[in-house]
Amino acid sequence: MSRPASEASASPRVQAPFGRRALEVTRNLASDGYRIFSALDGDGPAPEAGQFYMLAAESGWGGADGRPYLPRAFSVADCEHEAGGVRLDFLAQDVGPGTARLCALEPGERLWVHGPLGRPFSAPAELNPGAPGAILVGGGIGVAPLALMRRRLLAKGVPARVLLGFRDRANSGGLELFDCSEIRLASEDGHRGHRGYVTDLLSVLLEGDDAAGAAVHTCGPPAMLEAVRAMCAAAGVPCELAMETPMACGFGACFGCAVPRANSNGRHKDRGRTYMRLCVDGPVVRGDEIETALVAGSGHA
Ligand SMILES: Cc1cc2nc3c(=O)[nH]c(=O)nc-3n(C[C@H](O)[C@H](O)[C@H](O)COP(=O)(O)OP(=O)(O)OC[C@H]3O[C@@H](n4cnc5c(N)ncnc54)[C@H](O)[C@@H]3O)c2cc1C
């Protein structure tokens, strides 16, 4: 029996230290069309999978036109204890001025971080008691938080089936963060794996005999998230979605990331509606907590 929608995730969130801190960038590598950059966090705790950081470059932030101004939200894609602190890895796609500057960071430069923030993924057995393992479904840059999720499950001996989909080679990357050969891939242009959507791969798993005992954790563009949410609802399989709605503050102050909760009905448009702020009540939410994953401006195309 899965937990009711109103019940918060049982996974403890790691609390961010107060204020932002400047970290040294230690590497920046190409990964197909994306970049993987890392920073050493001497003071911060190790994050949980699904949590995120608000990032800004120390220099070159705010050009002649003032952009980028606010920090940008990034899921942590991997982390490792190293001499001097915790190495944080981020997977980035250049889609605008903020991500362009972050993708261009060079080793030795400094990066402002605030985090870890937000609600992490639950363990599969918290999402669906009795689930023997997890199905991880990632699309595009949304594969980032699933890399750390898989690593954490692996460390606990929890099996995970990984399904990743990309639009084309230019909009792909991050596979090295998964460090395993059991990934099933899909691409819309057929450059790797199944030609088509990652949801084609998921539908095969959900039709299997053991689907009822599954727990699905997903991150990707809104259309993919909504398809996964609807497929899991139809199959009676609990799922969690990491939502990437644009965020201005990242810690609950601005309400810029609010989305309607499920079952918040009202005869008039907004009467009776209740909302959640995805930066504090998410970014990871259960599929049955929201009305739809099709949130304007959230997630990459
Ligand atoms: C919790 C969370 C985790 C995220 N994790 C990652 C990550 O691991 N790697 C990564 O590359 N990006 C991630 N994003 C998205 C990233 O924050 C945005 O791409 C970034 O803020 C865009 O800033 P910009 O200045 O480059 O572009 P902007 O000028 O702000 O936007 C450029 C284009 O991107 C679109 N856009 C704006 N915000 C978003 C958004 N949140 N997602 C997708 N498209 C957007 C705009 O509509 C516009 O077309 C995450 C977002 C959230 C909320």
Ligand code: FES
């Ligand atoms: S981003 Fe400001 S409240 Fe969520």
